[in-house]
Amino acid sequence: MQKQLAKMKQSLFDQGYLDEQFIQLEELQDDANPNFVEEVVTLYYRDSVRLVQNIEQALEKNPLDFAKLDSYMHQFKGSSSSFGAKKVKTECTQFRDHCRAGNADGCKRTFQELKKEYATLKKKLEVYFQFARQAGPVEKACRPK
Amino acid sequence: MNLGMKPSSFTTSSNSWKSTDVVLDQFPVGLRVLVVDDDPTCLRILEKMLRNCLYEVTKCNRAEIALRLLRDNRNGYDVVISDVHMPDMDGFKLLEHIGLEMDLPVIMMSADDGKDVVMKGVTHGACDYLIKPVRMEALKNIWQHVVRKKKHEWKDKEYQQSGGSVEEGERQQQKQPSEDVDYSSSANEGNWKNSKKRKDEEDESEDRDDTSSLKKPRVVWSVELHQQFVTAVNQLGIDKAVPKKILELMNVPGLTRENVASHLQKYRLYLRRLSGVSPHQNGFMGPTDAATFGPISSINGFDLQSLAASGQLPPQSLATIQAATLGGGRGATTSKSSSPIPPLVVDQRNIFSFENHPRQQNIINGGKQVNLLHGIPTNMDSKQLVNLHQSAAQSFTNNLSQSNNSLLAHMVQPHPRTHILNNEINGTHHVSVVHGTAYNNSISNPSTTTVDFSSRSQSTELPVNNSFALVSSNSGMSNLTSKLQEEVNSGTRGGFVPNYDVFNDLSQNQNRGAHDWGGLQSSVGSSNIQQRLGGVSSSVLVRPNGFSSNQKSGPLNSSSLTTDNSLSRIKTEKLPDMGFQNGLYHEQFGQEDLMSALLKQQQEGMGSVENEFGFDGGYHLDNLPV
Numbered sequence: 001m002q003k004q005l006a007k008m009k010q011s012l013f014d015q016g017y018l019d020e021q022f023i024q025l026e027e028l029q030d031d032a033n034p035n036f037v038e039e040v041v042t043l044y045y046r047d048s049v050r051l052v053q054n055i056e057q058a059l060e061k062n063p064l065d066f067a068k069l070d071s072y073m074h075q076f077k078g079s080s081s082s083f084g085a086k087k088v089k090t091e092c093t094q095f096r097d098h099c100r101a102g103n104a105d106g107c108k109r110t111f112q113e114l115k116k117e118y119a120t121l122k123k124k125l126e127v128y129f130q131f132a133r134q135a136g137p138v139e140k141a142c143r144p145k
Numbered sequence: 146m147n148l149g150m151k152p153s154s155f156t157t158s159s160n161s162w163k164s165t166d167v168v169l170d171q172f173p174v175g176l177r178v179l180v181v182d183d184d185p186t187c188l189r190i191l192e193k194m195l196r197n198c199l200y201e202v203t204k205c206n207r208a209e210i211a212l213r214l215l216r217d218n219r220n221g222y223d224v225v226i227s228d229v230h231m232p233d234m235d236g237f238k239l240l241e242h243i244g245l246e247m248d249l250p251v252i253m254m255s256a257d258d259g260k261d262v263v264m265k266g267v268t269h270g271a272c273d274y275l276i277k278p279v280r281m282e283a284l285k286n287i288w289q290h291v292v293r294k295k296k297h298e299w300k301d302k303e304y305q306q307s308g309g310s311v312e313e314g315e316r317q318q319q320k321q322p323s324e325d326v327d328y329s330s331s332a333n334e335g336n337w338k339n340s341k342k343r344k345d346e347e348d349e350s351e352d353r354d355d356t357s358s359l360k361k362p363r364v365v366w367s368v369e370l371h372q373q374f375v376t377a378v379n380q381l382g383i384d385k386a387v388p389k390k391i392l393e394l395m396n397v398p399g400l401t402r403e404n405v406a407s408h409l410q411k412y413r414l415y416l417r418r419l420s421g422v423s424p425h426q427n428g429f430m431g432p433t434d435a436a437t438f439g440p441i442s443s444i445n446g447f448d449l450q451s452l453a454a455s456g457q458l459p460p461q462s463l464a465t466i467q468a469a470t471l472g473g474g475r476g477a478t479t480s481k482s483s484s485p486i487p488p489l490v491v492d493q494r495n496i497f498s499f500e501n502h503p504r505q506q507n508i509i510n511g512g513k514q515v516n517l518l519h520g521i522p523t524n525m526d527s528k529q530l531v532n533l534h535q536s537a538a539q540s541f542t543n544n545l546s547q548s549n550n551s552l553l554a555h556m557v558q559p560h561p562r563t564h565i566l567n568n569e570i571n572g573t574h575h576v577s578v579v580h581g582t583a584y585n586n587s588i589s590n591p592s593t594t595t596v597d598f599s600s601r602s603q604s605t606e607l608p609v610n611n612s613f614a615l616v617s618s619n620s621g622m623s624n625l626t627s628k629l630q631e632e633v634n635s636g637t638r639g640g641f642v643p644n645y646d647v648f649n650d651l652s653q654n655q656n657r658g659a660h661d662w663g664g665l666q667s668s669v670g671s672s673n674i675q676q677r678l679g680g681v682s683s684s685v686l687v688r689p690n691g692f693s694s695n696q697k698s699g700p701l702n703s704s705s706l707t708t709d710n711s712l713s714r715i716k717t718e719k720l721p722d723m724g725f726q727n728g729l730y731h732e733q734f735g736q737e738d739l740m741s742a743l744l745k746q747q748q749e750g751m752g753s754v755e756n757e758f759g760f761d762g763g764y765h766l767d768n769l770p771v
Contacts, residue, residue: 044186078256
């Protein structure tokens with residue numbers, strides 16, 4: 001089972017959903033916090049809902065407040081990159097570029113893409129974590145307690 | 146440092162090390178980190194990472210909370226990590242605050258890696274700038290910033306002190322915040338900081354006197370020095386004031402351009418802050434210094450802490466002191482108090498004053514107005530007191546009914562030092578309560594002559610006042626003394642030590658207008674003050690008004706000294722401080738009319754108070770056990 005899990009993870013990486021930061025977080029896991037990464041991701045998805053809503057509302061305004069959108073997106077980007085959400089992060093960067101260019105359409109389009117990636121990643125990670133729980137604690141270098 | 150686990154912030158992962166494990170060699174284990182980030186995901190990750198580094202982590206998601214935590218627990222943290230973009234306060238602003246008030250190393254972080262943002266971090270004084278997402282490796286080495294800062298401070302201090310007397314250096318070192326723990330003291334073995342210092346600073350520290358002095362790492366911006374600095378800046382014009390020119394104008398041997406530059410930066414921030422000072426605060430202090438004090442008071446809380454911790458005066462306090470000096474007209478500071486007491490002193494005063502408030506009330510109510518002089522009053526203090534009195538007195542008077550106290554209860558505002566000054570117990574049995582609390586903004590009564598402890602209470606409810614109450618009655622002196630002692634012993638510690646420094650500075654700077662102090666105090670958060678006052682209050686010298694209490698004053702002095710000492714518990718033993726305190730007292734008490742003189746001075750901007758006091762550095766901090 002561990003093998004399958006490893007494969008899953010590898011594929012997520014290969015497809016560019018996750019990056020190195022995810023590994024960093026996994027390395028933080030120990031006996032005391034065996035599901036740390038899952039915990040973080042859950043926290044992320046819970047907290048970012050509000051942010052996504054804010055952005056959506058802001059995108060409905062006319063004219064767009066690019067500064068504000070940029071600020072929201074900065075936050076979103078920071079959050080997403082903190083656990084390695086690579087694709088989401090890329091979309092964030094693109095969104096910000098559009099903001100700086102004052103490209104309203106670009107922003108809206110990119111945001112749709114972003115939401116898609118955001119949702120896709122969520123599903124994939126849910127599966128992954130479920131698997132991880134079933135697979136049991138992985139042998140990892142534990143820090144001395 | 147708290148090697149033990151902090152219940153609130155520790156998680157199971159931190160269980161790995163226990164207090165017993167804490168040992169010098171374990172540095173940087175146990176490094177106390179405060180991390181601030183509004184993003185919960187990032188915050189959680191950082192916390193975990195830091196815990197894994199075996200650091201002691203406290204997290205908060207709002208800058209205001211962070212500041213409060215820092216202020217409440219001055220020596221409780223070694224380093225701060227903060228996000229740049231936060232909803233309630235800009236990260237750079239927080240950085241400024243911390244730098245000024247606590248002078249802790251601050252690391253900024255952000256997903257933004259644009260050059261200008263990073264540059265902003267640099268100019269605001271951040272020790273480092275991390276790009277998010279933050280990796281473990283980056284966090285592992287943050288301890289270097291703590292060490293580096295300490296090292297710099299020592300170097301500067303030593304440098305600066307080289308010009309001064311060795312004593313001062315020692316004194317200052319002693320004044321170092323308790324958390325720094327004596328290098329020489331083996332009792333601090335457990336303190337990793339100490340060990341860290343030892344390890345890293347061994348070379349440097351060897352030179353310094355281990356036994357008595359704590360190294361004061363950085364340049365101590367004494368009141369005089371600050372005054373010089375301000376003079377130079379004003380001469381050049383605040384806009385044109387560049388470090389190089391300022392340095393030239395100041396012409397202080399041993400001062401580097403970098404010292405001036407960083408001080409200038411702080412000063413600028415300080416001024417900016419001043420403009421935002423609340424009006425009533427200004428009311429306390431003299432018109433000129435009101436502005437400066439405003440921010441100072443807030444800083445005071447921090448300053449004291451930071452000073453204590455690092456032995457450096459927070460820039461704010463400097464400003465305060467500066468203001469004081471500016472206002473007061475620079476008189477020659479007593480020779481004795483040569484040790485540059487950084488602005489902290491000012492802050493401390495405030496602290497004292499706040500604390501004293503509660504006491505004063507009691508005392509006053511007792512029937513006599515007592516001017517409780519706190520701590521290490523130096524000539525400056527008296528002056529300041531005077532000034533303070535002016536502002537604070539009013540409030541006091543209102544509250545206090547006693548009017549027989551000749552001493553001004555100028556405690557009114559932030560003169561923690563003033564308290565001390567007025568303790569001319571020897572001569573006059575006046576009890577001048579120079580509560581730092583007096584500085585409370587609440588004090589609005591200008592009637593200075595009466596020590597209005599009651600007014601004090603407004604500002605702070607420090608237990609100290611109780612001791613004063615005793616004073617109010619001549620016979621109460623003895624009681625007061627004991628009370629003071631009690632208070633002192635009860636552990637007012639709170640790092641008042643820096644107060645002493647302040648006082649010394651004050652005395653030195655007699656020039657400072659009392660109002661300066663007032664302002665300081667007012668701005669000081671009462672909560673801080675209260676905390677501080679707790680410790681400070683003990684330093685208040687209560688001098689019986691009066692006439693017959695000469696004898697009493699004697700013991701009182703000692704008691705006050707004791708209290709002061711305890712307050713100043715620089716490290717642990719306050720008593721040693723008494724040494725200089727005694728000196729202080731004697732000088733102070735010599736004048737019967739000191740208080741009135743002070744009052745007058747305040748009004749006039751204290752010109753000669755110092756002379757009266759004749760402190761010539763009696764406050765040397767060297768006695769202070771740091």
